[in-house]
Amino acid sequence: xxxxxxxxxxxxxxxxxxxxxxxxxxxxxxxxxxxxxxxxxxxxxxxxxxxxxxxxxxxxxxxxxxxxxxxxxxxxxxxxxxxxxxxxxxxxxxxxxxxxxxxxxxxxxxxxxxxxxxxxxxxxxxxxxxxxxxxxxxxxxxxxxxxxxxxxxxxxxxxxxxxxxxxxxxxxxxxxxxxxxxxxxxxxxxxxxxxxxxxxxxxxxxxxxxxxxxxxxxxxxxxxxxxxxxxxxxxxxxxxxxxxxxxxxxxxxxxxxxxxxxxxxxxxxxxxxxxxxxxxxxxxxxxxxxxxxxxxxxxxxxxxxxxxxxxxxxxxxxxxxxxxxxxxxxxxxxxxxxxxxxxxxxxxxxxxxxxxxxxxxxxxxxxxxxxxxxxxxxxxxxxxxxxxxxxxxxxxxxxxxx
Numbered sequence: 492x493x494x495x496x497x498x499x500x501x502x503x504x505x506x507x508x509x510x511x512x513x514x515x516x517x518x519x520x521x522x523x524x525x526x527x528x529x530x531x532x533x534x535x536x537x538x539x540x541x542x543x544x545x546x547x548x549x550x551x552x553x554x555x556x557x558x559x560x561x562x563x564x565x566x567x568x569x570x571x572x573x574x575x576x577x578x579x580x581x582x583x584x585x586x587x588x589x590x591x592x593x594x595x596x597x598x599x600x601x602x603x604x605x606x607x608x609x610x611x612x613x614x615x616x617x618x619x620x621x622x623x624x625x626x627x628x629x630x631x632x633x634x635x636x637x638x639x640x641x642x643x644x645x646x647x648x649x650x651x652x653x654x655x656x657x658x659x660x661x662x663x664x665x666x667x668x669x670x671x672x673x674x675x676x677x678x679x680x681x682x683x684x685x686x687x688x689x690x691x692x693x694x695x696x697x698x699x700x701x702x703x704x705x706x707x708x709x710x711x712x713x714x715x716x717x718x719x720x721x722x723x724x725x726x727x728x729x730x731x732x733x734x735x736x737x738x739x740x741x742x743x744x745x746x747x748x749x750x751x752x753x754x755x756x757x758x759x760x761x762x763x764x765x766x767x768x769x770x771x772x773x774x775x776x777x778x779x780x781x782x783x784x785x786x787x788x789x790x791x792x793x794x795x796x797x798x799x800x801x802x803x804x805x806x807x808x809x810x811x812x813x814x815x816x817x818x819x820x821x822x823x824x825x826x827x828x829x830x831x832x833x834x835x836x837x838x839x840x841x842x843x844x845x846x847x848x849x850x851x852x853x854x855x856x857x858x859x860x861x862x863x864x865x866x867x868x869x870x871x872x873x874x875x876x877x878x879x880x881x882x883x884x885x886x887x888x889x890x891x892x893x
Contacts, residue, residue, distance in 0.1 A: 501826065502826070503826040503827070503828070504826060504827045504828070504859065504862065504863060504866075505828050505850075506827055506828060506829055506830070506849055506850050506851070506863045507828055507829065507830035507831075507848070507850045508640050508670065508693070508803065508804035508830050508848055508849075508850035508852060509640065509670065509692050509693040509699075509850060509852065510692040510693070510698065510699055511692065511693050511694070511696060511850060511852045511853035511854060511855075512696075512853060512854045512855065512859075513696055513697065513698065513750075513854065514696055514753070514754065514757060514854045516753040516754075516756075516757065517696055517697055517750040517751075517753045517754050518750070519753070520749040520750050520752065520753040521698075521746040521747070521749055521750040523746070523749065525745060526745055526749075528735070528736075528742060528743050528745060529735065530735075533743065533745060533748065533749075534735050536748060536749065536752050537735070537738055537743065537748055539752065540556075540748065540751060540752060540755065541554060543755040543758075543759055544556075544703065544705075544755070545705075546759065546763065547672065547673060547695075547755070547758060547763065548668075548672065548677070548679045548687060548689070548705045549677065549678045549679050549680060549681065549763070550679040550680045550687075550705055550707070551680060552679075552680070552705065552706060552707040552708065553705065553706050553707070553711065553726070553730040553731075554703055554704070554705045554706075554730060555567070555703070555704050555706075555726035555729035555730045556701055556702065556703050556704075556729065556738065556739070557701070557702050557703075557704070557724075557729070557739070557740070558700060558701065558739060558740075558744045559700070559701070559702045560690055560692075560699055560700070560702060561667075561669040561688070561689075561690040561702055562590070562594065563702050564669065564688035564689065564690055564702035564703065564704055565590075565591050565594045565667070565688060566594055566598065566724065567688075567702070567704050567724045567726065568665055568686050568688050568704045568706075569594065569595055569598055569600065569632075569665075570598065570720055570721050570724035570725075571704070571706070571710075571713075571714045571717065571720055571724065571725065571726050572631065572632060572663055572665075572686065572710055572713045572714055572717070573595070573598070573600050573631050573632055574600075574717060574718065574719070575598060575599030575600060576599060576600075576601070577600055577601065577629075577631045578600070578601040578602070578603065578629045578630055578631060579592075579595055579600055579601070579602055579603070579630060579631060579632045579633070579634055579662075580602075580603050580605070580618070580621055580622070580625075580630045580632075580633045580634070580662065581595070581602055581603065581604045581605065581633075581634045582605045582607065582613040582614075582617075582618050582633070582634075582635060582646075582651075583604055583605065583606050583607065583636070583639075584607050584608070584609075584611065584612060584613055584636060584639045584642055584644045584646060585609055585636070585639030585640070585641040585642035585644060585834060586639065586640075586641035586642075586833060586834030587636055587639045587640055587641060587667065587669070587670075587834075588634070588636040588639055588667075589604065589606070591634050591636070591667060592604050592634065595634065603621065603630070605617055605618060605621060609641070609642050609793070609834065609835055610642060610644070610793050610794060610795075611644065612644050612645070612646050612647070612799050613635070613646050613647070613651070615647075615650055615651070615654055618633075618651070618654060619654055619657075619658060622654070622655070622658045622660045622662075623658055625660065628660065628661055628662070630660065630662045631662060631663065631713075632662050632663040632664075632665045632686075633651065633655065633662050633663070633664055633665065634665050634667070635648065635651050635664060635665065635666050635667070636666075636667040637666050637667060637668045637670070637671045637675065637677060638668075638670040638671040638674075638675055638801040638803060638804070639670070640669070640670040640803075640804055640833070640848075641806065641833045641834035641835065641848075642793055642794065642806055642834075642835075643793060643794055643800055643801045643804045643805050643806035643848065644793075644794050644799055644800070644801070645671075645675060645794075645798075645799055645800055645801045645802075648664075648666055648677070648682045648683075648684060649678075649681075649682040649683070651664060652664055652682055652683030652684070653683075655683075656683075663685040663686055663709065663710055663713060664683060664684050664685050664686070665684075665685065665686040665687075665688070666679075666684045666686065666687045666688070667687075667688055668687050668688065668689045669688060669689055669690045669693065669702075670693055670694075670801065670803050670804060670852070671694070671801060671803055672687075672689040672693070672694050672695065673693070673694025673695050673696075673758060673766060673852075673853065674693070674694040674766075674767075674770045674801070674802055674803035674852045674853070675767070675770070675801055675802050675803055676767045679705060679707075680707070684705075684707075685706065685707050685709050685710045686704065686705065686706045686707075686710045687704075687705040687706075688702065688703065688704055688705075689702065689703045689705070690702040690703070691703075691747065691751060693803065693852050693853060694766075694803065694852050694853050695751065695754055695755075695853070696754040696757070696853040696854045697747060697750045697751045697754050698747065698750065700744060700747050701744055701747045701751065704726055706726065706730075711727075714726065714727065722740075723740050728740075757854075767802070769855075769856075770802040770803065770851070770852070770855075771802050772889070772890065772893070773802075773851055773855055773856075773857065773860050773890075774800070774801075774802040774803075774805070774851055775797075775889050776857075776860055776861075776864075776886040776887075776889040776890050777805055777849060777851055777860060777863075777864065777886065778792075778797060778800070778805065779882075779885040779886050779888070779889045780864045780867075780868075780882035780883065780885055780886040781805070781807065781882070782882075782885065783879045783880070783881050783882040783885045784867075784868075784871070784878040784879050784882045785878075785879065786879035787877055787878050787879030787880065788809070788871075788876060788877035788878040788879065789809045789810040789813070789877070790807060790808075790809045790878065791807065791808050791809065792805070792806075792807060792808075793805075793806035793807060793808055793835075793846075794806065802851070803850070803851065803852040804830070804848055804849065804850050804851065804852065805848065805849045805851070806832070806835070806846070806848045807832075807846070807847055807848065807849065808832070808835070808845055808846050809845055809846075809847075809876075810845060811841055811842055811843075811844040811845030812841070812844035812845070813844075813845070813874070813876050814832060814844055814845050814846050814847040815843075815844040815847075816844075816874050816876070817829070817847065817867065817870050817871070817874065817876065818831070818847055820870040820873055820874055821866045821867060821870050824870070824873070825866040825869060825870070826866075827862070827863055827866040827867075829847050829848070829849060829867075830847060830848035830849065830850055831846075831847060831848070832845070832846020832847050832848060833848070849863070857890050860886070860890070861883070861886065861887065861890070864882065864883055864886055865883060868882060868883060
């Protein structure tokens with residue numbers, strides 16, 4: 492929506508769960524003429540990205556990148572290890588788990604979906620029952636969402652690996668980290684993920700347009716046994732290029748590569764432990780404010796247990812239509828855009844106006860969080876929405892503790 496003409500000065504703030512705020516360093520690196528794509532600086536820069544991408548994913552194994560969004564990463568991963576007519580198990584905890592299942596069906600893959608709703612994590616007992624019932628090992632993979640951006644639930648990847656091992660099921664563990672990578676702690680090798688997918692526009696602080704598939708040797712062995720893999724999606728030449736064009740399956744995403752280099756430099760300087768700690772601290776500050784607001788009004792967390800919430804996104808609910816009224820006010824009057832309640836109700840239905848999300852991923856610091864929270868509180872007053880008092884003080888105390 493258009494902003495009030497008297498409030499067009501100063502910076503706007505995009506507080507949605509992706510695309511995230513892009514650092515000035517990333518924007519500066521991307522603001523350049525088209526480079527030589529055959530030799531020179533861009534080639535060496537691209538080589539340098541691979542070890543740092545591995546450091547972000549906490550893996551010593553392989554990575555392939557593609558020109559595309561998170562949906563492209565879903566399809567690329569599937570195309571390399573699951574053939575049409577084969578079967579996957581999908582424990583879903585929101586719209587994006589269901590979306591990956593739908594992508595699989597579009598490739599002719601049979602899916603068994605365990606839908607755990609929109610406000611709960613994966614129930615591992617039910618997953619265990621499904622795995623034990625699969626005595627013929629028809630499941631070639633488990634499609635597991637680390638953080639579903641729609642619900643903000645944080646699922647336990649390490650526990651899922653332990654379950655597969657305990658049952659003795661050979662299915663690949665394929666993990667969607669599109670929302671979580673670079674925000675929530677993720678240890679690909681230590682936790683036992685075989686395949687992981689991610690994209691550039693959230694924790695990696697780069698515009699939408701690049702996606703990544705990380706895979707280990709077990710997954711590569713499955714790929715080697717595939718009868719047919721699309722030339723474009725094939726991760727083998729991308730992960731082991733003998734010529735520069737193979738990284739991208741053609742022309743490189745030139746300016747994204749420059750931007751990604753700047754973003755990775757920032758992350759390596761901070762260290763992954765520092766990145767995770769910052770996201771944890773700022774998420775807890777936001778949650779402290781929401782806790783107080785909820786004491787005097789209808790605002791509630793979609794995920795009640797803090798242990799099960801992502802540090803990248805918080806899904807919230809309140810009496811309809813106040814969520815939509817709130818978002819419209821903060822965007823139009825304060826220049827702060829909050830996220831819609833994606834997948835929580837039918838679009839346009841009366842119920843859909845009772846959900847919204849806060850993105851707190853990537854390039855984020857304390858003053859940005861406090862400004863977002865202050866804008867929300869101002870909207871509560873402007874719109875006469877009931878809320879508890881003292882939320883900003885509660886958030887400030889969390890931040891002050893460091």
